[in-house]
Amino acid sequence: MEGIYEPALYFLVFLVGLDMGMEGVRNLKKVGKVGVVLPLITVLGAIIAGIIGSVILNIPLKWALAITTGCGWYTLAGPLIAQYSAFYGTIGFVSNLIREIMMVIGYPLGVKKISGKYLVTIGGASTMDSTLAIVEKYGTSEDSLIAFLHGFIVTMVVIFILPIILQMP
Secondary structure (H helix, E strand, C coil): CHHHHHHHHHHHHHHHHHHHHHHCHHHHHHHCCHHHHHHHHHHHHHHHHHHHHHHHHCCCHHHHHHHHCCCCCHHHHHHHHHCCCHHHHHHHHHHHHHHHHHHHHHHHHHCCCCCHHHHHHHCHHHHHCCCHHHHHHHCCHHHHHHHHHHHHHHHHHHHHHHHHHHCCC
């Protein structure tokens, strides 16, 4: 049972990608600027949240930014931060896990009042994989494409920015 999670996740992403691929390039033209702007808003929001969190919680800016710029990718943020500080690594893991849980709970509830394409920012990097099924079920096919693109771009930014933040003095 332990080894089934990862293959099942890959299979799910494959099926959603196959479904989205059926619509072809037309969908990419639909998402346009929104598909690129939303990930940038997500990352900028994470940076702002880190700055505010650092001030309010009186913790060093480095750790606050490292925790928030994980953008929901708890399996990367937690262990990577833990290489520098076990305490902040644990907080990074838990806070990014909570972000994914908020997406699982918040998206189905929020999509009734707010456009699903904007709600993908809740999930951060997870919208490309583990929370994509939630968007697929409760949103539109356009929302799913935006979610996948959003998660992909945020993932690429996190891979780049998190190590830089962790090198801060």
